[in-house]
Amino acid sequence: MATERVDKKERRQELLRAARDVFARKGYHDAKVEDVCAAAGVAKGTYYLYFKDKRAVLEELVDGLFVRLAAAILRVDPGLDVPAQVQHNIRAIVAVFLDDPALTRILLSYAAGLDPAFVKKVADFYEVVRRQLGDALRDGQGLGIVAPGDADFYATLTLGALKEVLLEASSDAKPRHREEIVGKLFAFLESGYLRFALEAAPVSTPPLATAKRGSSTPQPPAVAATPRPPAVAPRKR
Amino acid sequence: MATERVDKKERRQELLRAARDVFARKGYHDAKVEDVCAAAGVAKGTYYLYFKDKRAVLEELVDGLFVRLAAAILRVDPGLDVPAQVQHNIRAIVAVFLDDPALTRILLSYAAGLDPAFVKKVADFYEVVRRQLGDALRDGQGLGIVAPGDADFYATLTLGALKEVLLEASSDAKPRHREEIVGKLFAFLESGYLRFALEAAPVSTPPLATAKRGSSTPQPPAVAATPRPPAVAPRKR
DNA sequence: ACAGCGACTGACTGATGGGTCAGTCAGTGC
DNA sequence: GCACTGACTGACCCATCAGTCAGTCGCTGT
Secondary structure, three states, X not given: OOOOOOOHHHHHHHHHHHHHHHXXXXXXXXXXXXXXXHHHOOOXXXXXXXXXXXXXXXXXXXXXXXXXXXXXXXXXXOOOOXXXXXXXXXXXXXXHHHOOHHHHHHHHHOOOOOOHHHHHHHHHHXXXXXXXXHHHHHHHHHOOOEOOOOHHHHHHHHHHHHHHHHHHHHOOOOOXXXXXXXXXXXHHHHHXXXXXXXXXXXOOOOOOOOOOOOOOOOOOOOOXXXXXXXXXXXXXX | OOOOOOOHHHHXXXXXXXXXXHHHHHOOOOOOHHHHHHHHOOOHHHXXXXXXXXXXXXXXXXXXXXXXXXXXXXXXXXXXXXXXXXXXXXXXXXXXXXXXXXXHHHHHHOOOOOOHHHHHHHHHHXXXXXXXXXHHHHXXXXXXXXXXXXXXXXXXXXXXXXXXXXXXXHOOOOOXXXXXXXXXXXXXXXXXXXXXOOOOOOOOOOHHHHOOOOOOOOOOOOOOOOOOXXXXXXXXX
């Protein structure tokens, strides 16, 4: 095959790009190194001149995204316009992901299925984000900007919602505009969407016992009816 | 090896349980059929007396969960106490997942990395759920129970938040009680958590406009801060 | 006692795909 | 035109497993 000689840097970029696209399309596991090479128009041996092994490309791709993310998020200064800063951060995160939909899909849907070390790396990253968000929310509670309640729980919910939206938005079929995402997500965090106007906490005995235990192993007794935790003060107007 | 002879049904269950645990621990791809057999105390050949191939167990596990889920969710009757029904559904879903934390982790974190057919099956399931939830939310909007706005977007957000919470709750380290999850999730859907006190937003100017437009394209006016609709849903004992 | 059944076994095989390396060849300097 | 470099190639090697099957063994009914 008559592959053009190109700059080393360029070849490396080409392989990275090819790997990203192939991984996004077939998933990391199903993507063969040969597929990546084919996409880059290069023989297999060449791949190993640039990357130590199969995992190395993925690692480099993901690390790059992490770095961009970390750079994009700004620490909120309580002295300034907080809502604007929050929105800025949401916007920055959305932008980083949607600037590279293929990579987004790799990270958000195909990340698993690799060796434990890599899975752990990704999990750790999310954990850090979750914790930081939790801290930020606690700060916000101090400032009266965030509703009282379990800040870590809020962080988890937010992270999950964000992941899902970004994953959906990164799929070719959904051309949701990023500014739309930012606005709607912000609105959601601000006021949810249920409008029940129900105040006091209800129901001490959930109608739950119905759930049949289809499962195999012995499981701890179903739902012990817990006393409702102090409802997250819904402070409606 | 002197494996006891047991009832066929029982052996099958044992293999299912073993597979579930091994998959949850190592991920589907890294789990070898031999690992499953070892966990079940059985030789590899035996596995193939009960399941056609490696995927078959996973499929059966996941199908089972889907069935349990479908059975648990009740169609909301607008004539009855809607909030209670919504809460019941949330509770039912949470219960199905948390009754089987290992399976939850398989579905929510290790599902990818398999062959396209299976990934598609899972994706389709979520898509159905998402769509149903979207429809339900649109119904709710008709009843004034759900805020106006993009119901599909709400559905995606909700699904993502739910997945994340369940995944976290299914990890051994976090003994979050399920009734706590139900309550807090419900509260979140009801009123979010940001409290920027930009209250009586004149419908025309969404609170978002304040933020500097750092991003790319202009956007149609996002979600208007809707005046809360007259509470249709009556009391709750 | 013994034949028959069928659950169970585990050594084996075949395919797959990550990783290697001896060899090719275009360019470059002299 | 010749020696040299180093980017590139792809046939090959080999570890890993999913899946098979000929054979074992214990139970059951007669």
